[in-house]
Amino acid sequence: MKRVAILLFAAAVLVSLPWWAGDQYQLHLAALIGAYWVLIAGLNLVVGFSGQLSVGHVGLLAIGAYAYAILAGTHEWNVWLALAASGGIGALCGLLLGLPSLRLPGFYFAMATLAFALIVTELVLALDGLTGGGVGLSVPEFPAPFDTAAGSYWLILGIAVIVTWLTWNVARLMWGRGLIAVRDSMVTAQAVGVPVFHAKLVAFVFSGLTAGLGGALFAVMQSYITPDTFLFELGLFFFVCIIIGGRGSILGPFLGTVVLTALPELSAPLAKLGNFFYGLLLLLVVLLLPEGIGRLFQIGLERLRPQRLGSMPIEPQPAQLALAIKAGQR
Amino acid sequence: MSASLQASSVTKRFGGVLALSEVSLELRAGEVHGLIGPNGSGKTTLLNLLSGYYRPDHGRILLGSEDLSQRAVQARAQLGVARTFQKPRLLPTLSVLENAMIGGWTDTRSGFLASALAFATARREERMLRARAAELLQGVGLGHVIDRRANLLEHAEQRFLEIARGLTGRPSFILLDEPAGGLTSAEIEHLGTVIRVMRECGIGVLLVEHHTDFVFRICDRVTTLDLGRMIKHGSPAEVRTDAEVIRVYLGA
Structure with missing residues (x-):
């Protein structure tokens, strides 16, 4: 009941934002957080759950953005079709990137994703017939009623809620545990039968899908994209949002995204110190709170419902055990 | 249910070191089979061959008549062979219940997409596994810590949780790697109860x-290794009185 009440309250706050936000810029910022979150929610399954350190998702974001701009702009596709195609192309590129690189051990995988992001930027410059090269492309906006600041905010909010729901389902059901096993104990994952490579790959392809969608939304908000829109720092930023938020949590990385996007923008002195601010926050979290800010909330909840700690002896119940074993026998 | 899990004259080398030399062992359904020997005698190597972490250089691993020698670790879980580890390998950020549930992975038929969309089948599987894992945890005596994060468990609790995780996979065979290590004598008794069930x-x-006392007390048959060779196998009474076993392992 309490959980439903909190969810309803959060929904009311988010939906009504256009009426109480201070100005258009704040609304724009909220929509930007939403677009980032669409990507980060998917990336969270890769980084936070399966433990694969991708720093190159900005490459997939760029692919989604250009796919949308080219299909909806140059080729004048229906924008919704173009939006869906951006997600599909993102997923396909995720597959093509994941197939060779997800077999690599951690550090080398991170390097492969870094290389991927750099290659995408260079390709965008090289294929100037398609992408406009350094000059860039203008991005068609969504049709009414999504062409206003509030309209596009609601659209992005809706997509972000759906993506969050999908990742929440993955996280709370067996696949979430399987991915965490891949992250925390490969040996256990294998012993219980988790197909390690396959699990990493599907999570990665899913993150490609959300990165492609996020890219299209991001592009619409920018209304004009050039290769400079997709600097490598942005990829690092996505990664840092998850690490600061906490691995294996959804709320944590979401708060990480909100804080890291909004704080430097809302306070002018912090904006000048943008990278310094990220660096400091990252350092503090890694040193003091290695499980991220999501863990703070968990600890708070645990305090509210104190557990009976202290040890009780292990007392096997033979009859019950025999019943439980026999119930499952093949 | 297969009648036996078998190592058939397996040999395993690591570089120039002969870790196991033509060792055979047959684990039958419904028996407790002890594997003893000094440190470095090849016990864990044999366990890793049976559970698929290593592949034999010679010889075969058989489940019934099926050759598992070249199959991956994951295939064992699929076919009903579970194991525990000498140093418990739990998922520290998950609860005890979720750690036990992960043992039932092979009963997860729902794909990633079906889970993401929370299809009814995925939710039903989740409920079923949750119930099964909870019952098994009650059964092994961990009912009181079911919601605790696994990194807060005491050593003995970790060992019993590994067994519960193995059982959630509905195994026909379970391989326990030094399950009594670090347990008090009372806890070893409880372990004995679980093994007998x-x-x-x-x-x-x-x-x-x-813990040879424990092994001779509870096992139906015992195999003894030394320096990668099998030196004696038979009933506990035969093995504990064998001159060679006494010389290399038990001591006079």
Whole structure:
């Protein structure tokens, strides 16, 4: 009941934002957080759950953005079709990137994703017939009623809620545990039968899908994209949002995204110190709170419902055990 | 249910070191089979061959008549062979219940997409596994810590949780790597209770263990290794009185 009440309250706050936000810029910022979150929610399954350190998702974001701009702009596709195609192309590129690189051990995988992001930027410059090269492309906006600041905010909010729901389902059901096993104990994952490579790959392809969608939304908000829109720092930023938020949590990385996007923008002195601010926050979290800010909330909840700690002896119940074993026998 | 899990004259080398030389072992359904020997005698190597972490250089691993020698670790879980580890390998950020549930992975038929969309089948599987894992945890005596994060568990609790995780996979055979290590004598008694229940239910239990009293008390048959060779196998009474076993392992 309490959980439903909190969810309803959060929904009311988010939906009504256009009426109480201070100005258009704040609304724009909220929509930007939403677009980032669409990507980060998917990336969270890769980084936070399966433990694969991708720093190159900005490459997939760029692919989604250009796919949308080219299909909806140059080729004048229906924008919704173009939006869906951006997600599909993102997923396909995720597959093509994941197939060779997800077999690599951690550090080398991170390097492969870094290389991927750099290659995408260079390709965008090289294929100037398609992408406009350094000059860039203008991005068609969504049709009414999504062409206003509030309209596009609601659209992005809706997509972000759906993506969050999908990742929440993955996280709370067996696949979430399987991915965490891949992250925390490969040996256990294998012993219980988790197909390690396959699990990493599907999570990665899913993150490609959300990165492609996020890219299209991001592009619409920018209304004009050039290769400079997709600097490598942005990829690092996505990664840092998850690490600061906490691995294996959804709320944590979401708060990480909100804080890291909004704080430097809302306070002018912090904006000048943008990278310094990220660096400091990252350092503090890694040193003091290695499980991220999501863990703070968990600890708070645990305090509210104190557990009976202290040890009780292990007392096997033979009859019950025999019943439980026999119930499952093949 | 297969009648036996078998190592058939397996040999394993690591570089120039002969870790196992033509060792055979047959674990039958419904028996407790002890595997003893000094440190470095090849017990864990044999366990890793049976559970697929290593592949034999010669010889075969058989489940019934099926050759598992070249199959991946994951295939064992699929076919009903579970194991525990000498140093418990739990998922520290998950609860005890979720750690036990992960043992039932092979019963997860829902794909990633079906889970993401929370299809009814995925939710039903989740409920079923949750119930099964909870019952098994009650059964092994961990009912009181079911919601605790696994990194807060005491050593003995970790060991019993590994067994519960193995059982959630509905195994026909379970391989226990030094399950009594670090347990008090009372806890070893409880471990004995759990092992006897597994035997009664027809599960074949391989017990790699240094607590020889415990092994001779609970096992139906015992195999002894030394320097990668099998030196004696038979009933506990035969093995504990064998001159060679006494010389290399038990001591006078």
